Amino acid sequence: MSELEPTTTVTAVPDLPAEDFRPVAEQLNRALSAAVRPNPVRVAISESQGLPCAEEVVAEQALPSFDQAAVDGYAVRSVDVRTAGEEPVQLPVVGEIQAGSRQPRRLQPGQAVRVATGAPLPTLADAVVPTAFTDGHQANVTVQRAVPSAGYVRRTGEDVQIGDVAVREGDTIGSAQVGLLAAVGRSKVLVYPRPRVSIISVGDELVDVDRTPSVGQVYDVNSYALAAAARDAGAEVSRVGIVPLDPKRLRETVEGRLLMSEVVVVAGGAGGTTGNEVYAALSDLGDLDVRRIAMHPGSVQGFGRLGPDSVPTFLLPANPMSALVVFEVMIRPLIRAARGTRNPHRRAVDARLLSPVASTAGRKGFLRGQLLRDETNGEYLVQPLGTSGAHLLASLAEANCLINVDEELTELPAGEQVKVTFLAQRA
Numbered sequence: 001m002s003e004l005e006p007t008t009t010v011t012a013v014p015d016l017p018a019e020d021f022r023p024v025a026e027q028l029n030r031a032l033s034a035a036v037r038p039n040p041v042r043v044a045i046s047e048s049q050g051l052p053c054a055e056e057v058v059a060e061q062a063l064p065s066f067d068q069a070a071v072d073g074y075a076v077r078s079v080d081v082r083t084a085g086e087e088p089v090q091l092p093v094v095g096e097i098q099a100g101s102r103q104p105r106r107l108q109p110g111q112a113v114r115v116a117t118g119a120p121l122p123t124l125a126d127a128v129v130p131t132a133f134t135d136g137h138q139a140n141v142t143v144q145r146a147v148p149s150a151g152y153v154r155r156t157g158e159d160v161q162i163g164d165v166a167v168r169e170g171d172t173i174g175s176a177q178v179g180l181l182a183a184v185g186r187s188k189v190l191v192y193p194r195p196r197v198s199i200i201s202v203g204d205e206l207v208d209v210d211r212t213p214s215v216g217q218v219y220d221v222n223s224y225a226l227a228a229a230a231r232d233a234g235a236e237v238s239r240v241g242i243v244p245l246d247p248k249r250l251r252e253t254v255e256g257r258l259l260m261s262e263v264v265v266v267a268g269g270a271g272g273t274t275g276n277e278v279y280a281a282l283s284d285l286g287d288l289d290v291r292r293i294a295m296h297p298g299s300v301q302g303f304g305r306l307g308p309d310s311v312p313t314f315l316l317p318a319n320p321m322s323a324l325v326v327f328e329v330m331i332r333p334l335i336r337a338a339r340g341t342r343n344p345h346r347r348a349v350d351a352r353l354l355s356p357v358a359s360t361a362g363r364k365g366f367l368r369g370q371l372l373r374d375e376t377n378g379e380y381l382v383q384p385l386g387t388s389g390a391h392l393l394a395s396l397a398e399a400n401c402l403i404n405v406d407e408e409l410t411e412l413p414a415g416e417q418v419k420v421t422f423l424a425q426r427a
Contacts, residue, residue, distance in 0.1 A: 020292075021292050021293060021294035021299070021362065021363065022291055022292070022293050022294065023293075023294050024293060024294055024295045024329065024364045027293045027301075027303065027330065028329065028330055028333065030303060031303060031312065031314075031330050031331070031333070031334045032333060032334055032337055032344070034305055034310070034312035034334065035312070035334045035337035035338045036262055036312075036338060037192055037195075037338055037339075037340055038192060038193045038194075038195055038196070038262055038338070040054035040055075040190045040191060040192055040193075041190070041191065041193050042188050042189065042190050042191075043188060043189065043191055044187060044188055045173075045178050045181045045182060045186060045187060045188065045189055046178070048173045048177075048178065048181075048189050048191050049173055049174065049175065049178055050172065050173065050174070050234075051172070051173055051191040051192060051193065051194070052170055052171070052172055052173070052191060052192045052339065052340045053167050053168065053169055053170065053171045053172075053173055053177070053189060053190070053191060053192075054169060054190040054191050054192050055169055055189070055190040056165050056167075056168060056169050057165065057166045057167040057168075057181065057184070057186060057189060058163060058164070058165055058166070059160045059161070059162055059163065059164045059165075059166045059184045060162065060184065060185065061162060061184060061185060062156050062157035062160060062161055062162050063157070063158075063159040063160035063183050063184055064154050064155070064156060064157070064158065064159065065156065066120050066121075066156055067120065067121045067153055067154070067155055067156055068099075068118050068119060068120055068121065068153070068154045069097075069115040069116065069117055069118065069119045069121065069128045069152065069153065069154075070117065070128065070152045070153055070154050071117055071128060071130045071131075071152050072115070072116055072117050072130070072131050073114075073115060073128045073129050073130040073131045073133070073134070073152065074091070074093065074112040074113065074114055074115065074128065074129045074131075074134060074141055074143070075097070075107060075112065075113045075114075075115045075121050075122055075125035075127075075128055076091065076107075076111075076112050076125060076127055076128070076129055076143070076147075077107065077109060077124060077125060077126060077127070078126050078127040078146075078147060078148055078149040078151065080109065080110055080111075081127075081129060081143045081146050081147060082146050083146065084133075084143045084144060084145055084146040085145055085146045088142045088143060088144050089142070089143045090140055090141070090142050090143075091110060091111060091112040091140070091141055091143065092110075092111055092112070092139070092140055093111075093112050093113065093114055093137070093138055093139055093140065093141050094107075094108070094111045094112070094113060095113045095114070095122075096113065096114040096115070096138075097113055097114070097115045097116070097119040097120065097121075097122065098116050098119055099116050099117065099118035099119045100118075100119075101119060101120060104122075104123070105122035105123070106122055106123040106124065107122040107123060107124045107125045108124070109124075112129070112141055112143075113125065114138065114141075115128060121153065126149045126150060126153070127147045127148065127149055127150065127151040127152065127153060128147070128151065128152040128153055129141075129143050129145070129147050129152070130147075130152055133145040133147070159183075160180075160183075160184060166180050166181065166184050166186075167180060167181060167189070170340060173189070173191065192339070192340055193236065194234055194235055194236040194339065195234075195235050195236070195262035195263060195335055195338040195339060196235065196236045196237075196238065196260060196261045196262050196263070197230040197235040197236070197237050197238070197261060197262065197263045197264075197265065197335065198237075198238045198240055198257035198260070198261040198263070198264045198265065199222075199223050199226045199227045199230065199237065199238070199239050199240060199265050199267070200223070200240045200241075200243055200253060200254065200257070200264070200265065200266045200267065201220045201222045201223040201240075201241060201242050201243070201267045201268055202242075202243050202244075202245055202250060202266055202267065202268040202269055202274060202278055202318075203220075203242070203244075203245060203268045203274060203318060204244055204245050205217050205218055206218060206219070206220040206242045206268075207219060207220065207242075208220055208241065208242060209224070220241065220242050221320040222267035222268065222316070222318070222320050222323050223239050223240070223241050223242065223267065224239065225320055225323070225324055226265055226267060226316075226323060226324070226327055227239040229324060229327050229328070229331075229332065230263075230265075230327075230331075230335060233331075233332045233335040233336060234335060234336065234339050234341075235263070235335050238257070238260075238261070240253065240257065245274060245277055245278075247277065247280065247281035248281075250278065250281045250282070251281045251282060251285070254266065254282055254285070254306070254313070255285065255307065258285070258306055258307030258308075258309065258311045258313070259307070259309075261311055262311065262312075262338055263311070263312050263313075263314070263331065263334065263335065263338070264306070264311055264312075264313040264314070265313075265314045265316060265327070265331060266278060266282075266313070266314065266315050266316065267316045267317075267318065267323050268316070268317070268318035269282075269302060269315030269316060270290055270300050270301045270302045270315040270316055270317050271300040271317050271318070272318075274318065275290065275300070275302075275315065278315060279302065279315070282306065282313075282315075283304075285306040285307055286304055286305050286306035286307060286310060286313075287304045287305055287306075288302060288303075288304030288306060288313070288315075289302060289303060289304055290302035290315060294362060294363045294364060294407055295329065295363050295364045295365075295366060296359070296360045296363045296364075296365055296366070297317075297319070297321060297322040297325050297366070298316070298317055298319075298322035298323065298325050298326035298329075299363060300317060301314065301315060301316060301317065301326050301330070302314065302315030302316075303315070303330070312334060314326075314330065314331055321396055324396060325366050325396075325402070328346075328366070328402065328423070329366060332344075332346075333345055345421075346421045346422050346423070347421070347422045348404075348419055348420065348421045348422070349371075349380050349419075349420060349422075350380065350417050350418070350419060350420075351369075351371060351379075351380035351381055351382040351401075351403075351417070351418060351419075351420045352379060352380070352381050352382070352415060352416070352417055352418075353382060353384065353403075353412060353413070353414050353415060353416045353417075353418055354372075354381055354382065354383045354384075354414060355383060355384050355414050356384075356411065356412060356413050356414050357384045357403060357405065357411070357412050357418075358410060358411050359405040359409055359410055359411070359412070360410070361407075361408075361410050362407055363407055364404065364405065364406060364407050365403070365404070365405035365409075366402045366403070366404060366405075367384060367402065367403040367405060368384070368385040368386055368396050368398075368399035368402065368403070369382045369383060369384050369385055369399055369400075369401045369402065369403040369420060370382065370383045370385055370398065370399060370400060370401070371400050371401040371420055371422070380420070382401060382403060382418065382420050384403060385398055385399050399423060400422070400423050401420040401421060401422055401423055402420065402421050402423060403418050403419075403420050404418065404419040404420065404421065405418065
């Protein structure tokens, strides 16, 4: 017997009366309390998109940093063209300034300088007459409309003043924030990185998708599906793939992932003989609890905080449908919380059932559904998909929501109002 094998038999989670099932909310709170935000790192602004900012970025220079033309036209003193609305005003054009010019120019009263968009204004100029308000001549321009002081001019600091907060801590950096960081001269920024999630599939019956299964073997669905779900939640994912049901190898693999992950997920690690062996191999790495949760599918699941850093670790059922639902209910909110999301939960709405549904007594149901919108009155409608079978992965692929059925309900007729949570963002 290996030194990692248990000296006593670990039995499967027994069938328990409904009152002994742990409520979904309690299990979820246990998971969320373990969410740890990764330490901030400094990255190039080109790598910061989609990450929460971990600092207050204070502008050290104004934006714009100089008075500049907002349009192509003629830089003037506004007082020199104040009567142009009554009769045209002619001004001599004494030069031209292109965007990027560093040659200082001084405008004398009664003169104009041709300027391009973004060009610095000459001294004394306080307005730009757009080319469309003139005859466009390059030697002597006729101005046909007056412009006010500061008209068609981007003033120094108009966008950002020195000392202003350009990007706030906690803001998710998008394209506009990247542009603003570049505009205030920041090449790097402190961000919270994506939480690292490791996905492991356990089972001697599993083969990877590039192999042909023999009799008794099945494709490893879980590591691919769960890795995709974790990426969708905003994690940096390591799909470890298949680990044989060898206690020593499994333990070594999990221990290694605990050192480089904020979350570890072991698919096939809960329920049945395999679940017992997984528990036996990992239980002394920390506080690991496998029990029934008052939900379906996926009632048997494990959760604990393992390793020296107390990394939240989940043991999921081997069935891909159940594993994905447990991920959606328990693990996705933890990942979102670790990213600093204020509300880590999916959006939920009320919808009217188009067909009846059945649920399991004493357990909260998370049933697959297709969410629709009544174009006449804006009401949400939901069509249940498939049956209550936990193995029906194809119907989950068609679903864009989960129908939530309270523990005390076993049947809901068509027309009943139910709470549904979004799955697909397009919904």
